[in-house]
C-alpha cells in the first residue's frame with residue numbers, strides 16, 4: 152500500500168463501499184482502487200440482511216414513486232434514481248448470473264434465498280479492487296493533490312480521490328466532520344412500538360390486513376397491515392410511522408399516544424347504522440359473539456371488552472354510552488406508547504452527512520473536491536422492503552462512476 156498513490160480509496164466494505172469500488176475499478180487497470188475495511192469481514196450486514204436472504208431491492212421502477220419510501224432523502228434521491236434504480240440493480244446482478252425474484256409485497260430477493268449469493272457475486276465483481284481488511288481509518292488529511300489517509304496501524308495511504316462509505320458509525324461521521332462536513336445527529340429509525348400492559352397482549356401474533364395508525368401529537372397517520380406483538384404493535388403501518396416520525400418520537404423519548412382505526416373502510420356513521428340494525432334484529436345474540444365487522448374473532452371480543460361491554464350482554468341491551476365506547480374502540484382506539492423495540496435486529500438510523508452539502512448528480516462533496524459519499528453515512532434512510540440497499544447501490548454506483556473520472 153505504501154509508496155503508491157491510488158486513483159481512488161474507498162473507506163468501508165459494506166454494500167455501498169463495495170459497490171462503489173467495483174464501479175470505480177472499471178475505469179482503471181487492476182490495483183488502482185483500494186478498499187479499506189476496519190473489521191475482518193466485508194459485507195457483514197448484507198450477510199445477515201433480510202433474515203439471511205438479503206432483500207436486495209424493491210420492485211418499484213418509477214423514481215417519483217420510489218422516493219416516497221425514504222423519510223429522509225426523498226427529494227435528493229430523485230435525480231440519482233434516474234441514473235441507477237431497481238431495474239438497474241436487477242440487471243446488474245442478472246448480468247453476473249444472479250437472478251432476483253419478487254415476493255407478493257414487492258420485496259426482491261436472490262432466487263437462492265441466500266444472502267451469500269449476493270456476497271459472492273459482489274466479491275467476484277471486485278476482482279480488480281485491492282482489498283485490505285482489518286484497516287481502521289483514523290484520520291484523513293485533504294491535501295493539494297488528493298488525500299492522506301492515516302490508518303490505526305500507523306501506515307499512511309495516499310489517493311487522488313476518496314469515497315467515504317462508513318455506514319452509520321460515529322467514527323465514520325467524525326471523518327466527514329473533520330473534512331468540514333456537518334453531521335445530522337444519528338437517531339434510530341424503523342422500530343416497533345412498546346405498549347406496556349397492553350390489553351391486547353394475549354393476542355400476540357394476531358394481525359389485521361388494513362388499519363390506520365395515527366400519532367395525533369405529530370399529526371401523522373399510516374394505513375397498512377398491523378401486527379399485535381407481546382410487547383405492543385408492529386407491522387408496516389407502525390414501521391412507516393416510526394421512520395417518518397423518527398425525530399419527533401426521539402424528542403418525546405418514545406412516550407406518546409397512538410390511535411388505531413381497526414376498520415378504516417367503514418365510516419363511523421355506517422357502523423352506527425349497523426349497530427342500530429343489530430339492536431333491532433339480533434336481540435338474542437351477545438355483542439361479543441356477533442361481530443358487525445370483519446376482524447379476527449378474538450380481536451373483536453377484546454375490543455368489545457375494552458369498551459366495557461360484558462361478554463353476555465345482548466345487542467338489544469346495549470346502552471347509548473356503550474355504543475359510543477364501542478365506536479371509539481373500533482375507530483379511535485387509544486394506546487400509550489412507552490418505548491420502542493428494534494425491528495428484527497434491523498438497526499437503521501437516520502442522521503449522517505448533511506444532504507445539502509453533497510452534489511447528488513455525482514455524490515461529490517460540495518466542500519472538498521474529489522471527496523465522495525455513498526450509503527448510510529449520508530442522512531438518508533428508507534423504510535423496510537429493500538429500499539436501504541437500493542439507496543446504497545444507487546449512491547455507490549454514482550460515487551464510483553464519478554470518482555473514477557466518468
Ligand SMILES: Cc1cc2nc3c(=O)[nH]c(=O)nc-3n(C[C@H](O)[C@H](O)[C@H](O)COP(=O)(O)OP(=O)(O)OC[C@H]3O[C@@H](n4cnc5c(N)ncnc54)[C@H](O)[C@@H]3O)c2cc1C
Pocket residue numbers: 162163164165166167168187188189190193194195196197199200201202205206207208286287288289316317318319320322323495496497498499525526527528536537538539540541543
Ligand atoms: C440486521 C439488518 C438487516 C437488514 N436487512 C436489510 C434488507 O434486507 N434490505 C435492506 O434494504 N436493508 C437492510 N438493512 C439495512 C442495510 O443493511 C443498510 O442500509 C446497508 O447495509 C448500509 O450499507 P453501507 O455500506 O452504507 O453501510 P455498512 O453496511 O454499515 O458498511 C459500512 C462499513 O464501513 C466500515 N467502517 C466504518 N468506519 C470505518 C473506518 N473508520 N475505517 C474502515 N472501515 C470503516 C464498517 O466496518 C462497515 O463494514 C438491514 C440492516 C440490518 C442491521
